[in-house]
Amino acid sequence: MALDDSGSEILEVHECLALLRHASIGRVGLSVGALPVVLPVNFVLVPGAILLRTSRGSKLTAAWDQAVVAFEADDYDPVDRTGWSVLVQGRSRVVTDTSEIRHDLAQPLLPWADPLAEHFVEIACERVSGRRVGHHHPYLGNVRAP
16 A cells, blocks of 8 residues: 555555545536636546536536646545545546437436536546545544544
């Protein structure tokens, strides 16, 4: 098991993708007016990409521009003091081919806020990294939270 400088376990790409398959809410980080913005999204993992559904706005504009964005999902158990975080970085694009959308959606993809959102955005999994914290963490020791 490889650890980073803070003692967190460094996850392999296949472990990161497995964790993303079981998550449903993440965050997209992008630039709007030269300022960083982080927005919550519902998503599904499809081969080689993150797929989300959105209405008009900053996520769609970034995708039309094929901007490089960041996507992050995580989970943490405060009782056990364990958790993970996965970061995906890649170019975003608007998916316009409806047959591609039907093929990619093995499960329903509901938008975060707008139930009538009709646009699909794909984020390529160009860079995938992740960390896991747990009982082995040198700063947490092997104890459980009270």
